Amino acid sequence: MSDRLLRVNAYTTLDLVDGRARGHEFEAEAPGVVNVTAPREDPEHVTLEVELDNTAIDDLAAHADEIDLSPAQARTLAEALESTADRVEAAQSDDTDGL
Amino acid sequence: MPTDVENWKSEVYGNEIRDHLFEFAEQGFDSIPDDERDAWFERFKWWGLYHQRNGQEGYFMMRIGTPNGVLEPGQLRTVGEIADEYARGPGVNPIFGDAYADFTTRQSIQLHWIELSDVPAIFEKLEENGLSTQQACGDSWRNIVGNPVAGKDGQEVIDAWPVISDLNERFKGNDDHSNLPRKWKVSVTGSADGSGQGDINDLAFEPAYKAVGDESEDTVGFNVRVGGGLARNEPRLARDIDVWVPPEQVPDVAGGLSALFRDYGDREDRYNARVKFLVDEWGAEKVRETLQEEYVDFELETAGRDVREEYTYNAGEGERNDLIGVHGQKNGENFVGLNVLVGRMGADDVLELADLAEEYGSGEVRLSQRQNVIVTDVPDDALDEFLDEPLLEHYSPSPSPFMRGSVACTGTEFCSLSIVETKNRQVRFARWLKANVDLPDDVDEFHIHLSGCTASCAQPQIADVSLRGMKTRKDGDPVEALDVGLGGGLGENPQFARWVTQRVPVDEVPGAIANLIETFADEREEGESFRAFVARHDDDELDAFVDPEETDYEDPMMHNTKRTWYPYAENDSMEDAPSPPADD
Numbered sequence: 001m002s003d004r005l006l007r008v009n010a011y012t013t014l015d016l017v018d019g020r021a022r023g024h025e026f027e028a029e030a031p032g033v034v035n036v037t038a039p040r041e042d043p044e045h046v047t048l049e050v051e052l053d054n055t056a057i058d059d060l061a062a063h064a065d066e067i068d069l070s071p072a073q074a075r076t077l078a079e080a081l082e083s084t085a086d087r088v089e090a091a092q093s094d095d096t097d098g099l
Numbered sequence: 100m101p102t103d104v105e106n107w108k109s110e111v112y113g114n115e116i117r118d119h120l121f122e123f124a125e126q127g128f129d130s131i132p133d134d135e136r137d138a139w140f141e142r143f144k145w146w147g148l149y150h151q152r153n154g155q156e157g158y159f160m161m162r163i164g165t166p167n168g169v170l171e172p173g174q175l176r177t178v179g180e181i182a183d184e185y186a187r188g189p190g191v192n193p194i195f196g197d198a199y200a201d202f203t204t205r206q207s208i209q210l211h212w213i214e215l216s217d218v219p220a221i222f223e224k225l226e227e228n229g230l231s232t233q234q235a236c237g238d239s240w241r242n243i244v245g246n247p248v249a250g251k252d253g254q255e256v257i258d259a260w261p262v263i264s265d266l267n268e269r270f271k272g273n274d275d276h277s278n279l280p281r282k283w284k285v286s287v288t289g290s291a292d293g294s295g296q297g298d299i300n301d302l303a304f305e306p307a308y309k310a311v312g313d314e315s316e317d318t319v320g321f322n323v324r325v326g327g328g329l330a331r332n333e334p335r336l337a338r339d340i341d342v343w344v345p346p347e348q349v350p351d352v353a354g355g356l357s358a359l360f361r362d363y364g365d366r367e368d369r370y371n372a373r374v375k376f377l378v379d380e381w382g383a384e385k386v387r388e389t390l391q392e393e394y395v396d397f398e399l400e401t402a403g404r405d406v407r408e409e410y411t412y413n414a415g416e417g418e419r420n421d422l423i424g425v426h427g428q429k430n431g432e433n434f435v436g437l438n439v440l441v442g443r444m445g446a447d448d449v450l451e452l453a454d455l456a457e458e459y460g461s462g463e464v465r466l467s468q469r470q471n472v473i474v475t476d477v478p479d480d481a482l483d484e485f486l487d488e489p490l491l492e493h494y495s496p497s498p499s500p501f502m503r504g505s506v507a508c509t510g511t512e513f514c515s516l517s518i519v520e521t522k523n524r525q526v527r528f529a530r531w532l533k534a535n536v537d538l539p540d541d542v543d544e545f546h547i548h549l550s551g552c553t554a555s556c557a558q559p560q561i562a563d564v565s566l567r568g569m570k571t572r573k574d575g576d577p578v579e580a581l582d583v584g585l586g587g588g589l590g591e592n593p594q595f596a597r598w599v600t601q602r603v604p605v606d607e608v609p610g611a612i613a614n615l616i617e618t619f620a621d622e623r624e625e626g627e628s629f630r631a632f633v634a635r636h637d638d639d640e641l642d643a644f645v646d647p648e649e650t651d652y653e654d655p656m657m658h659n660t661k662r663t664w665y666p667y668a669e670n671d672s673m674e675d676a677p678s679p680p681a682d683d
Contacts (some may be wrong), residue, residue: 003332003598004582007568009516009552010152016570016577016602031571031602039368041102050618055601055642 002062006033006051019050021057030056046074105366107138108238114545114632117141118568121219128157128215128679131184141488144189145277147232148218151211152515152612154664156190160513162235163225164242165466166247166267167260167287168206171408172462177228179449181221181476186446188212190665190675192512201522202439204506206466207235207242207285210650211259214680233271238279240357245287247465248434251475252290253427253576253610254419256406257319259289262349276357279374283357283635284328287349287579293410296468298336298593299327301374302356309343309403320345322402323352325386326378329555332403334595335375338383340390343403355394359386395465408542411460413469413546413561414590420544421469423503424496425482432601433482434465434475437528438498440472440529441507441522449488449595459485464576472603501532504546504563508556511660517551519568519579520656520666522679523547524605530654539620545629546588547612560595561587563614563629571602578657579605583645584634585615595631599641605657610648618644628636 008015014034021028030050040046051064069077111119120143123131126173131139140150149160161295163178170178181198188211190609191197201209213221225231234240243263246252250260257643268286270276276283284535287297287304297303304321311318327337344352365371378386391399404467411417419426423436437452444452461476472494477485486496495502505528508514528547538545548562559565565584570577584596603611623632633641660666 003584004553005332007331007553008518009554010511010518011516012518017565018570018572033544040104041367053601055599 002053002054004033004054005062005064006035006049008033019052021052021060023059026059028057028059045070048074048077102369103137103365104141104238104369110138111142112653113274114130114272115238116145118144120215124215124218130249133347134250142237145234145237147235148213149236150515151513152511154673154676155188155190155513156676157214158609159218161210161213161221161232162203163208163210163230165207165230165231165233167245168247168466168468169262170259170362170464170466171229172457173453174228174230175226175456175464176450176453177230177550179195179223179453180225180444182210182449183446185214185217185221186210188210188680190512190668192523193667194526195443196445199443200446200449201456201509202442202444202466202470202472204442204468204470204556206247206468208466210508216680225264230324231271236282238281239283240266240273240279241282241284241506243267243285243287244468245298246292246564247294247412247422247467247473248426248428248475249289251428251430251434252319252591253429254292255290255429257289257321259287259295259304262289262304262346265350266353269354270357276361279361280366281369281374281553283360283374285353290297291406291409292313293407293414294411294419294422294468296413296561296589297477298589299329299558300337301326301328301333301360302342302353303327304349305339305352305405305407307343307403307405309400311345311400315483317404318345321349322405323356325383326375328375329558329560330553331370331555333375334377334555334560336593338378338386339402340383340387341402342387342390343400347535348397351395351397352390352399353501354529355390357384358394359389360593364391370588372625403582410590412590413588414463415588416544417630421471421503422473422545423471423498424466425486428475431479432460432475433477433479433610433616434473435485435496436467436473436475436483437494437496438503438648439471440502441505441525443522444472444494448490448494452494455485455488455490457683466601469503471503499533500528500543501529501536501547502539504544505529506548506557506562508550508554510551510568511663512539512665513573514551516554517568518570518661519551519605520579520660521549521551521557521568524654524656524669527654528609528612531650532578532612535609535650536613536616537620538616539623541626542629545616559584559587561589562596563588563633564615565598566608569602571604573604573657577659579610579654579660581605583608583611585645588630594634597638597641598646600636600647603645603647607647607649607656609652610650611645613650614646614648615644
């Protein structure tokens with residue numbers, strides 16, 4: 001396999017997430033790395049980076065996906081993550097209460 | 100637009116940082132304004148000080164740059180005394196105690212838990228004894244490396260020590276070269292063993308022969324390579340720029356290339372700043388042309404006949420993979436390489452070794468790029484008695500391959516970047532492997548390098564087994580893990596490790612290495628080195644050979660040590676972190 005493309009250190013946003021790569025002809029579970037970054041000076045966008053472990057996926061060449069988000073898009077995404085996280089937590093809490 | 104770091108550097112950088120540093124030391128750590136801390140911590144690096152990680156507020160790592168790893172008589176004692184007096188903090192290491200020195204992969208020394216208020220006194224003591232932290236870190240000429248026994252090595256082609264001393268004199272504190280786009284790592288090697296590891300440096304001078312002018316006889320000088328380095332998932336081997344230089348012109352060529360980097364390196368993006376990326380962009384030919392046209396005023400010679408085919412250091416086979424053991428010096432005396440497991444030595448042991456070096460040798464000690472120490476100038480008639488010293492039972496001249504082959508970076512104990520524990524873990528790994536795993540009889544070297552993140556301070560890509568910090572989940576819990584690479588090394592034809600297995604839980608790594616070695620022993624061709632064995636298998640085959648497995652090895656640091664203030668503290672959570680040290 002090739003080396004990781006994303007740098008992984010203590011500043012990496014998430015060094016362990018569960019993910020999957022899915023195509024029309026394949027699906028593979030894989031752990032991965034997620035990072036949010038921007039250039040240190042004069043940044044024009046937020047970059048969201050995702051790399052699933054290459055050893056877990058036979059059907060794809062080693063790669064990372066990088067998405068450039070405007071600040072507004074990044075906030076939209078953050079709000080969606082927050083509100084969905086609230087919903088998931090609430091559901092989990094309901095489950096616990098119901099026990 | 101320049102980066103934040105470039106802006107900070109344009110305001111205050113280089114020698115002048117010292118005055119500010121001393122002022123803060125006088126007024127106390129808290130006198131550094133909160134909104135200026137990032138800037139000052141960045142600048143302090145130029146004087147060899149790194150602020151330690153989150154949770155260790157107010158404590159610094161101090162790096163002492165010892166050119167070519169040479170500690171002149173008395174200097175090791177100075178290091179030991181400083182470590183003993185100042186390198187103590189609120190955290191105590193369960194293996195190494197509470198005051199120790201780390202010998203690094205670039206032949207320097209690192210001390211931890213240094214308080215800002217002690218820096219002036221430490222600098223005074225270092226300087227009285229000919230030592231310095233200047234440019235040990237930061238964007239400038241770093242500690243120059245090479246074959247540590249330069250000038251003494253019975254196998255050397257040319258004595259590189261006068262060249263290194265000269266470069267160190269000229270480029271330490273030199274305002275024309277004190278603010279470069281990024282770090283500048285230089286290697287100058289005069290031996291034919293490759294122990295200067297030039298291939299992984301920004302600038303490398305390697306021994307080479309050349310018939311110059313009307314001379315029919317070869318002269319010994321250096322071939323020049325530029326743009327090597329391991330960091331940031333972008334390892335490069337230094338590129339041959341087709342230049343041979345006689346020893347007396349090394350400073351001109353080195354200064355020319357440093358100035359070229361200063362002027363043409365990328366100051367917009369620190370991730371793209373190292374000279375290796377400039378060489379990628381330009382190619383070696385343009386580097387040579389620009390050097391010739393703009394930076395030197397004499398005609399450059401083309402490359403001479405090198406001695407790379409003789410390189411053995413970290414080459415995967417042959418003799419002298421490291422400099423451990425007893426070796427002959429040119430003058431008939433001996434140098435004795437001692438294994439310092441993961442490069443860390445308690446202050447008491449440092450002082451005792453300084454005594455032994457005086458008693459049996461000249462008092463001089465040298466440091467290798469494999470984190471080991473070398474006692475030089477031991478006469479034949481003192482050798483047996485020296486080798487019988489009890490201290491050498493621990494710092495052995497003939498250690499197990501797993502002990503002498505171990506290299507580890509600082510890790511989550513102190514480093515802001517690392518995501519796993521490293522030094523103590525590598526000690527545990529080495530001890531377990533020594534007790535439980537046998538290499539084939541004819542294999543006496545096996546290098547395992549453990550780095551806590553992709554910054555590559557333990558040089559993981561040039562080991563037989565490369566380990567690099569990651570995380571995984573085990574029994575539902577997140578645990579520290581390691582990516583595994585195989586088959587890296589230097590030598591005539593250097594090769595970076597191939598990363599074949601990802602996220603092995605740390606407690607299964609010794610079992611994985613044991614299984615790998617068992618397969619190697621069973622399936623190798625006669626006399627085949629591990630590196631050659633790796634080279635003839637594909638990645639999937641190698642991944643299968645790694646085969647992680649739980650054994651009786653237990654890892655007490657499986658949890659997320661980067662979230663502790665100090666991994667070995669009884670109460671290790673961030674809330675229990677100590678306050679910054681009170682000024683005294």
